[in-house]
Amino acid sequence: MKTALAVLxxxxxxxxPARATLGEYESxxxxxxxxxxGADSEEAREGxxxxxxxxxxxxxxxxxxxxxxxxxxxxxxxxRMPNLQQLLGSSMAELQVALQSATxxxxxxxxIVQTNTLVFESGGHMRSxxxxxxxxxxxxxxxxxxxxx
Amino acid sequence: MRRANGRAAAYGRVLxxxxxxxLAGCNEGSSGPTSVITTSATNTAAVTVGFGALGPSGGxxxxxxxxxxxxTPGSTTSCETIPNVLVDTGSYGLRVLSSALTVSLxxxxxxxxxxxxxxxxxxxxxxxxxxxLASVQIAGTDETASQVPGQAANxxxxxxxxxxxxxxxxxxSCLSTAPIAGETMDLNTVEALGGNGILxxxxxxQDCGACxxxxxxxxxxCPGGACSEVEVPIAQQIWNPVAAFSSKDTNGILLxxxxxxxxxxxxxxxxxxxxxxxxxxxxxxxTQVYEIDGYGxxxxxxxxxxxxxxxxxxxxxxxxxxxxxxxxxxxxASKGVVECTGDLEGLYCPGxxxxxxxxxxxxxxVHGTVQFNIANASALFSTGNAVxxxxxxxxxxxxxxxxVDLGLPFFLGRQVFVGxxxxxSTYPNGYWAF
Numbered sequence: 001m002k003t004a005l006a007v008l009x010x011x012x013x014x015x016x017p018a019r020a021t022l023g024e025y026e027s028x029x030x031x032x033x034x035x036x037x038g039a040d041s042e043e044a045r046e047g048x049x050x051x052x053x054x055x056x057x058x059x060x061x062x063x064x065x066x067x068x069x070x071x072x073x074x075x076x077x078x079x080r081m082p083n084l085q086q087l088l089g090s091s092m093a094e095l096q097v098a099l100q101s102a103t104x105x106x107x108x109x110x111x112i113v114q115t116n117t118l119v120f121e122s123g124g125h126m127r128s129x130x131x132x133x134x135x136x137x138x139x140x141x142x143x144x145x146x147x148x149x
Numbered sequence: 150m151r152r153a154n155g156r157a158a159a160y161g162r163v164l165x166x167x168x169x170x171x172l173a174g175c176n177e178g179s180s181g182p183t184s185v186i187t188t189s190a191t192n193t194a195a196v197t198v199g200f201g202a203l204g205p206s207g208g209x210x211x212x213x214x215x216x217x218x219x220x221t222p223g224s225t226t227s228c229e230t231i232p233n234v235l236v237d238t239g240s241y242g243l244r245v246l247s248s249a250l251t252v253s254l255x256x257x258x259x260x261x262x263x264x265x266x267x268x269x270x271x272x273x274x275x276x277x278x279x280x281x282l283a284s285v286q287i288a289g290t291d292e293t294a295s296q297v298p299g300q301a302a303n304x305x306x307x308x309x310x311x312x313x314x315x316x317x318x319x320x321x322s323c324l325s326t327a328p329i330a331g332e333t334m335d336l337n338t339v340e341a342l343g344g345n346g347i348l349x350x351x352x353x354x355q356d357c358g359a360c361x362x363x364x365x366x367x368x369x370x371c372p373g374g375a376c377s378e379v380e381v382p383i384a385q386q387i388w389n390p391v392a393a394f395s396s397k398d399t400n401g402i403l404l405x406x407x408x409x410x411x412x413x414x415x416x417x418x419x420x421x422x423x424x425x426x427x428x429x430x431x432x433x434x435x436t437q438v439y440e441i442d443g444y445g446x447x448x449x450x451x452x453x454x455x456x457x458x459x460x461x462x463x464x465x466x467x468x469x470x471x472x473x474x475x476x477x478x479x480x481x482a483s484k485g486v487v488e489c490t491g492d493l494e495g496l497y498c499p500g501x502x503x504x505x506x507x508x509x510x511x512x513x514x515v516h517g518t519v520q521f522n523i524a525n526a527s528a529l530f531s532t533g534n535a536v537x538x539x540x541x542x543x544x545x546x547x548x549x550x551x552x553v554d555l556g557l558p559f560f561l562g563r564q565v566f567v568g569x570x571x572x573x574s575t576y577p578n579g580y581w582a583f
Contacts, residue, residue, distance in 0.1 A: 057365040081269035084325040104495035105272040108470030121545050122271045125239040128444040128463050146549040
């Protein structure tokens with residue numbers, strides 16, 4: 001019991017476990033909410049569900065969950081770049097590989113990565129950033145990604 | 150760095166001379182040399198658009214550069230001129246490479262620890278290092294920011310030092326990716342940054358604002374090397390130097406750049422004039438004013454039948470953007486837009502030059518049109534030129550997430566005013582006028 005409490009305390013102190021979010025089960029949303037110190041509201045849409053996390057600093061993160069309970073898309077809109085290692089979870093590794101093999105970053109421009117298994121876009125300017133990432137294979141049938149505005 | 154500074158000083162003189170020539174050109178047929186002298190007011194800095202410090206092999210086009218003078222607060226002798234500083238209307242505050250600094254600057258202290266800042270850009274590049282206090286002068290002008298308004302005289306303004314040797318590793322909460330082989334994300338060298346610093350003179354007076362009352366992955370202290378987020382009062386945040394000038398020219402800027410030919414130019418020089426309506430050379434007159442929203446964007450912009458709405462599709466003007474980033478190649482295919490391949494992927498390479506019109510809206514219920522051409526980026530680069538008014542690229546991959554970033558090409562051949570938020574009660578969030 002003591003060990004469990006200690007682990008719990010560490011999780012709270014550390015803010016969030018590393019495992020979370022895009023491509024994970026819906027339960028991972030709570031880790032993002034903790035990381036962002038935000039409030040989570042849920043909204044049902046046709047064919048999917050949106051968790052909207054609003055952080056005290058104005059950051060708005062939306063996580064789209066399929067009927068199968070998987071986070072298939074994450075969007076963000078914030079004053080500063082959000083913690084993408086947290087939000088993208090294991091998809092970050094794939095993004096890194098894509099960035100390594102083909103990078104076309106231009107000064108002041110967006111970052112756009114499209115592979116068969118990950119679509120990622122990040123744009124905007126200081127104090128107004130926005131972007132999204134989704135996993136095409138997890139998008140529910142009949143749902144258009146990139147619609148959670 | 151000393152050698153570089155020496156070269157830059159000579160370069161600055163050439164620029165000043167070139168600027169007079171340019172201004173003389175503008176006044177052709179009017180009142181002659183007398184008006185040129187009048188225009189060379191002490192609120193005017195020379196700017197040059199070109200390859201910048203990296204030269205032609207650096208791959209950085211449409212960079213806009215000026216020089217600044219940084220002094221230890223309260224000193225008029227412990228000063229140095231820093232050339233090749235990017236003039237950036239898309240960011241807020243001065244950021245300088247530690248490797249370009251020779252004068253000693255005190256750190257801002259929060260809770261007895263040296264304040265650190267991390268800012269990340271959309272392409273994952275980041276700037277990390279201490280917040281220091283400096284007196285900041287725009288070279289060749291009388292414009293100096295010696296203290297934040299309301300703070301002790303000559304206490305300096307907070308600037309961001311891009312640390313070659315930070316006191317702690319950049320916090321993971323401000324790091325979008327782990328290191329990627331062959332990709333430089335830390336903007337702490339001339340090679341990575343393209344210059345010696347960034348002069349952020351956009352519409353916000355500080356680079357955060359909300360950090361005064363909310364913890365956020367931006368400002369940190371790192372006692373014992375362990376960094377954690379801290380709240381930072383407005384006066385200790387990084388300040389847009391313009392908003393802290395000792396002169397009356399604190400309400401914004403007027404940037405004037407000459408037009409270039411469709412095939413570009415190797416470099417051009419222009420004027421960065423401080424203040425709006427404060428002197429005879431910065432009257433706004435009948436220029437169309439676009440009030441921006443609280444995010445620093447046009448509330449809406451219509452392009453190619455799509456209405457882009459801030460903030461998720463926030464559209465804006467930005468001298469710090471190399472190209473006009475707008476729409477996406479797939480959406481514009483019917484117009485003849487083709488995306489470039491290879492190293493130029495992300496830029497547009499149409500078979501022939503294509504005209505476009507964007508319609509930005511202001512929060513003050515006005516709208517206007519911006520016309521621009523897009524040429525083949527590969528053909529443009531093959532000219533060896535560095536300044537292009539017709540360079541474009543993707544902002545996204547579909548209308549749902551695209552936006553319009555009117556980058557440096559937009560500013561060529563225009564006079565553009567950037568009004569600082571809070572300086573004009575009619576436009577509380579600031580404005581652009583062109």
